[in-house]
Amino acid sequence: MTGSVKAAPTARNDRRDHLVGLATNQVTILIGVMIILIGIFSLLEPKFFSVPTANNILTDWGSVALIAVGQTFVIISGGIDLSVGAIVGLSGVVAAWTMANGLGLDQTVKGADAAPGLLVGGLVAVGVGLAVGLVNAFLINVLKIVPFIATLATMGACLGFSVIISSGAPIGSANDFSLISAMDPKANPFSWAILGVIVVIAIAGLFLHKSRFGLYTYAIGSNSFAASAAGINVKRHLTMVYALSGALAGLAGMFVYIRLGAGSPSSGTGRELDAIAAVVIGGASLMGGIGRIWGTILGALILFTVQSGLIMVGVAPDWKKVVVAVLIAAAVSAQVLQNRNGRK
Numbered sequence: 001m002t003g004s005v006k007a008a009p010t011a012r013n014d015r016r017d018h019l020v021g022l023a024t025n026q027v028t029i030l031i032g033v034m035i036i037l038i039g040i041f042s043l044l045e046p047k048f049f050s051v052p053t054a055n056n057i058l059t060d061w062g063s064v065a066l067i068a069v070g071q072t073f074v075i076i077s078g079g080i081d082l083s084v085g086a087i088v089g090l091s092g093v094v095a096a097w098t099m100a101n102g103l104g105l106d107q108t109v110k111g112a113d114a115a116p117g118l119l120v121g122g123l124v125a126v127g128v129g130l131a132v133g134l135v136n137a138f139l140i141n142v143l144k145i146v147p148f149i150a151t152l153a154t155m156g157a158c159l160g161f162s163v164i165i166s167s168g169a170p171i172g173s174a175n176d177f178s179l180i181s182a183m184d185p186k187a188n189p190f191s192w193a194i195l196g197v198i199v200v201i202a203i204a205g206l207f208l209h210k211s212r213f214g215l216y217t218y219a220i221g222s223n224s225f226a227a228s229a230a231g232i233n234v235k236r237h238l239t240m241v242y243a244l245s246g247a248l249a250g251l252a253g254m255f256v257y258i259r260l261g262a263g264s265p266s267s268g269t270g271r272e273l274d275a276i277a278a279v280v281i282g283g284a285s286l287m288g289g290i291g292r293i294w295g296t297i298l299g300a301l302i303l304f305t306v307q308s309g310l311i312m313v314g315v316a317p318d319w320k321k322v323v324v325a326v327l328i329a330a331a332v333s334a335q336v337l338q339n340r341n342g343r344k
Helices: 001-021 025-044 049-074 084-102 112-143 147-166 174-184 193-209 212-222 225-231 232-261 269-283 294-312 316-344
Strands: 183-187
Touching: 025 112, 025 193, 025 294, 049 147, 049 212, 049 232, 049 269, 084 112, 084 147, 084 232, 084 269, 084 294, 112 232, 183 225, 193 212, 193 232, 193 294, 212 225, 212 232, 225 232, 269 294, 294 316
Parallel strands: none
Antiparallel strands: none
16 A cells, blocks of 8 residues: 555656656657747748748758758867868868869750769768868877867868869859759658658758767767777777768758759858858757757747848848847856756
8 A cells, every 4th residue: 555655746746857858859849839939930921831941941941951950060079160161161162163174064964964973073072071170180189289270271172272273253044954843842851852852851860869979079079088998999980970961061062052053162151150050059069968959940040040030020121140149148048047057
């Protein structure tokens, strides 16, 4: 009898703890914020709640989501990658140059005939990003330069090379290879390009949360010395992390190229800030060891929902960077308060 009396409160406490944990879960909070934002902007502008608006948001979100996924791995490992935005521009320019000059593809090549060239262009873009990621890893692991400075240096180099290769002008045309059709909604509001991004994100999420690679990434970000003592090859792992970040940024460069129909040296400008904002809003700690792919993806969606909503209600686009800065500050402040409450 006594045992059954004690069991009931324990069961109730367990259910209460489960509900409290669910309510305070980062992903749950972000979903709630998304619903509130959609509701507010829909009231202010009824056209906001529509399939075309959702497609526009997802199209803006796609390239940054790819960059942010790579940035999530980097930040969880305790680093940061400022070069990803410049990689987007450089990889798009190099891919465009390769397709226009190396393969001889021009505006007369359409539809299925352009597919092999686009595949080569995509591989080139990913290869460029991968190469820059390996350079970042070399600067960090071998030359012992802190990630902030190392990736800042490669950011400048990538920006310079993209301008040199393109002579400062976009390579290609909005009509090239019938690219814009790849962004048309096929399963409203999703285009083929967005569906491809979602597949990449799902694979990366499984990789981070269900594999030894992800476990090592969290371990290094939490305490690199302890991780090394446990037998993890920290330098080799960080090399793979920065290579992955660069490769995903290169893939994002191809995404932007497909969207614009041209490779432009300025196409990635500011995207590194958007990616960092998405990761931080998603709950990752800039100190390392904490973060989730799904939080990052929701963080990016919130970011572009706010930006699109503000534009639709008449706020000037120039306020975008201010909004991003405010969201980063708010997310970091929330983390600080949460950590203080946790210590209490």
